Amino acid sequence: xxxxxxxxxxxxxxxxxxxxxxxxxxxxxxxxxxxxxxxxxxxxxxxxxxxxxxxxxxxxxxxxxxxxxxxxxxxxxxxxxxxxxxxxxxxxxxxxxxxxxxxxxxxxxxxxxxxxxxxxxxxxxxxxxx
Amino acid sequence: xxxxxxxxxxxxxxxxxxxxxxxxxxxxxxxxxxxxxxxxxxxxxxxxxxxxxxxxxxxxxxxxxxxxxxxxxxxxxxxxxxxxxxxxxxxxxxxxxxxxxxxxxxxxxxxxxxx
Numbered sequence: 721x722x723x724x725x726x727x728x729x730x731x732x733x734x735x736x737x738x739x740x741x742x743x744x745x746x747x748x749x750x751x752x753x754x755x756x757x758x759x760x761x762x763x764x765x766x767x768x769x770x771x772x773x774x775x776x777x778x779x780x781x782x783x784x785x786x787x788x789x790x791x792x793x794x795x796x797x798x799x800x801x802x803x804x805x806x807x808x809x810x811x812x813x814x815x816x817x818x819x820x821x822x823x824x825x826x827x828x829x830x831x832x833x834x835x836x837x838x839x840x841x842x843x844x845x846x847x848x849x850x
Numbered sequence: 851x852x853x854x855x856x857x858x859x860x861x862x863x864x865x866x867x868x869x870x871x872x873x874x875x876x877x878x879x880x881x882x883x884x885x886x887x888x889x890x891x892x893x894x895x896x897x898x899x900x901x902x903x904x905x906x907x908x909x910x911x912x913x914x915x916x917x918x919x920x921x922x923x924x925x926x927x928x929x930x931x932x933x934x935x936x937x938x939x940x941x942x943x944x945x946x947x948x949x950x951x952x953x954x955x956x957x958x959x960x961x962x963x964x965x
Contacts, residue, residue: 726963728867728870728963728965761870761874762866762867762870762965763866801873802870832877833873833874833877833878834877834881836874836877837877837878837881837883840852840854840883840961841851841852841883846961848963848964850964
């Protein structure tokens with residue numbers, strides 16, 4: 721069985737990103753191929769900001785997601801429209817918007833909602849964390 | 851193909867949730883996926899016809915409702931008990947369900963997303 725995770729809760733206003741991470745860790749430990757991809761939507765896209773600097777005695781959630789994605793080779797998608805409106809800008813998008821900066825963290829990629837639809841249709845279940 | 855229910859429960863004016871939920875519904879429909887909507891709680895205010903928000907208050911999401919049928923989104927469910935008696939100023943394109951039907955509805959879909 722393969723899952724897609726849809727995360728919509730803000731990393732600062734909810735525990736959606738934390739809970740999803742714990743689910744991922746537990747699921748992948750048992751079944752290393754059970755997660756096909758993770759799609760961040762709404763305020764959850766803020767997880768992909770490479771500039772965020774949490775206090776040193778707190779979890780660095782962005783890094784935690786990067787590490788698990790790297791370890792298990794899992795794609796982390798941010799909805800491009802939701803991300804760009806919140807200032808999460810890839811190098812490509814920064815050129816398109818004629819900006820000098822970009823803020824997208826490594827391991828994350830900007831994709832349209834069509835990618836979520838494709839994930840829905842190619843995995844058994846989709847689980848929303850909000 | 852999976853059938854999907856998008857459940858809107860947030861106020862259209864207090865966050866982007868309602869808008870981003872509707873965006874997902876429109877994208878699913880564009881990709882020819884079966885999608886229905888249901889509204890509850892503060893999201894019901896989207897049905898009011900007499901709203902004209904200023905730019906800083908957000909987009910007038912009510913205007914999207916008339917266009918849903920062009921995306922083949924034809925089922926927009928609400929609870930019978932939440933029917934607004936002010937029919938003159940309420941969009942009439944919804945289907946009202948009694949409590950049993952409303953509770954049963956969620957089991958009719960393979961996927962339910964809440965916004």
